[in-house]
Amino acid sequence: MLPAFHFSTLRLFLHRFRFVAEKTTDRWNKIIQKAGGKGEIEMTSWLSKATLDAMGETAFDYKFDSLDDGHSELSKSYSNLISDSFFKRSDWKIFFEALWLYLPWLLVLPLIKFLPTQQLKRIRAYMKEARKAAAHIVQTANKDYISGKEGRKDIMSTLIRANLSEDPKTKLDDDSLMSQMTTFMFAGHDTTAATTSWCLYHLANNPEVQKKLRDEIRQTRRKASARGDFELSVQDIESMKYLAAVMKETMRLNAIIPVLQRQAGRDEVIPLSTPVKTKSGDILTSIPISKGQIVYLSLALYNRLKSVWGDDADKWRPERFLDDDESAAKPKIKFGVISNIATFGSGMRSCIGLDFRMTEMQALLIEFVDKFEYAPVPGKDDIIAAPQNVISPMLKSDQGHNQLPLLVSLAPDSEDLNGASD
Numbered sequence: 001m002l003p004a005f006h007f008s009t010l011r012l013f014l015h016r017f018r019f020v021a022e023k024t025t026d027r028w029n030k031i032i033q034k035a036g037g038k039g040e041i042e043m044t045s046w047l048s049k050a051t052l053d054a055m056g057e058t059a060f061d062y063k064f065d066s067l068d069d070g071h072s073e074l075s076k077s078y079s080n081l082i083s084d085s086f087f088k089r090s091d092w093k094i095f096f097e098a099l100w101l102y103l104p105w106l107l108v109l110p111l112i113k114f115l116p117t118q119q120l121k122r123i124r125a126y127m128k129e130a131r132k133a134a135a136h137i138v139q140t141a142n143k144d145y146i147s148g149k150e151g152r153k154d155i156m157s158t159l160i161r162a163n164l165s166e167d168p169k170t171k172l173d174d175d176s177l178m179s180q181m182t183t184f185m186f187a188g189h190d191t192t193a194a195t196t197s198w199c200l201y202h203l204a205n206n207p208e209v210q211k212k213l214r215d216e217i218r219q220t221r222r223k224a225s226a227r228g229d230f231e232l233s234v235q236d237i238e239s240m241k242y243l244a245a246v247m248k249e250t251m252r253l254n255a256i257i258p259v260l261q262r263q264a265g266r267d268e269v270i271p272l273s274t275p276v277k278t279k280s281g282d283i284l285t286s287i288p289i290s291k292g293q294i295v296y297l298s299l300a301l302y303n304r305l306k307s308v309w310g311d312d313a314d315k316w317r318p319e320r321f322l323d324d325d326e327s328a329a330k331p332k333i334k335f336g337v338i339s340n341i342a343t344f345g346s347g348m349r350s351c352i353g354l355d356f357r358m359t360e361m362q363a364l365l366i367e368f369v370d371k372f373e374y375a376p377v378p379g380k381d382d383i384i385a386a387p388q389n390v391i392s393p394m395l396k397s398d399q400g401h402n403q404l405p406l407l408v409s410l411a412p413d414s415e416d417l418n419g420a421s422d
């Protein structure tokens with residue numbers, strides 16, 4: 001899959017991410033203009049729409065149109081697929097589903113196609129639509145390859161072309177290729193939506209950081225327009241160190257996949273970097289693991305270890321990721337795939353979508369922060385981290401679904417909103 005996630009492919013996506021970001025701010029602008037210049041916007045649902053559209057545009061060259069209220073069948077069947085089935089379950093359904101865990105898989109697997117639970121019905125409807133869309137992409141990419149056309153640039157098409165030139169023995173069949181579409185949607189949509197929501201949450205609660213970030217964005221835009229460029233280039237975006245620090249600090253503090261699970265392939269002894277004292281007073285310097293044993297790795301805990309990040313590990317402070325920040329944690333142990341943050345896993349199964357997500361979030365945040373100012377909504381600021389399919393913001397006083405209401409108004413000296421500023 002690596003060719004599909006190559007940096008040169010991702011560069012091509014920047015203008016598509018930008019398009020989605022502009023469409024989102026356009027919708028928000030309409031809402032706040034109607035509310036007299038300042039309005040409440042529920043961020044998680046909008047970001048879920050924006051990231052689904054961005055995923056469609058870049059990964060499959062497919063228009064979900066969810067920012068236009070989801071006219072595509074796939075978008076309708078996918079919308080809130082996991083969170084709905086997670087929360088809208090009666091006690092008997094939870095009991096029924098829990099029973100499966102005690103049945104042999106060989107018995108359960110053939111039944112999954114027919115079981116009438118709400119969750120499985122929705123997953124089956126989604127799979128039907130996803131397969132239709134994926135089959136179309138696979139056929140088009142195959143045709144382009146045979147006719148020697150350069151073809152489409154989305155991730156799936158690049159993946160299909162790379163696969164066609166593979167050794168026939170290791171090639172994926174069409175069915176496996178189509179399954180990748182579902183993997184991308186599950187792995188890359190809600191994850192980015194939740195992380196961007198957390199980012200806006202922290203910016204709303206830290207107005208001085210929000211202003212500093214906006215200043216950096218505008219300064220970079222001024223430099224680009226002095227060069228005669230209308231849009232920011234990839235290099236411009238890469239040069240925005242404060243934006244990167246804001247994103248990294250959010251990913252550190254809000255690891256939206258908090259725990260990974262691994263199964264030991266053989267008996268092993270894991271050495272500990274620091275000895276641990278158990279409740280009975282024994283000192284452990286290593287942990288023995290038996291073959292087949294399940295090991296849980298807490299990414300969220302590592303990201304908040306005081307021994308790694310310093311005494312303010314629980315505080316959101318982007319400055320810790322700036323090179324010139326003297327007080328930034330300089331950890332002795334290096335872990336993960338980006339700046340010692342565990343959020344994307346580590347090693348050969350770490351997140352393949354890391355650069356994709358960085359580029360997407362950069363494009364969204366640049367647009368969002370340049371155009372609007374964000375603040376908590378009085379009386380609706382009791383935000384907690386809730387375990388849904390990923391860890392998302394939710395109101396403590398109104399639990400049941402993702403929610404991040406924020407007060408949104410035009411940012412000072414905001415331009416480019418069809419004359420809507422001032």
Ligand code: HEM
Pocket residue numbers: 183184187188189191192195256257260261343344345346348349350351352353354356357
């Ligand atoms: C903030 C956003 C994201 C987070 C926090 C995240 C996190 C992770 C983590 C922790 C893993 C490792 C799972 C494991 O080791 O068991 C992973 C794997 C993966 N991610 Fe992401 N991810 C994000 C965005 C994306 C995006 C945007 C895509 C695709 C466009 C993506 C595609 C994948 C895929 C395909 C894998 C499986 C890799 C493998 O098994 O070899 N992710 N992700």
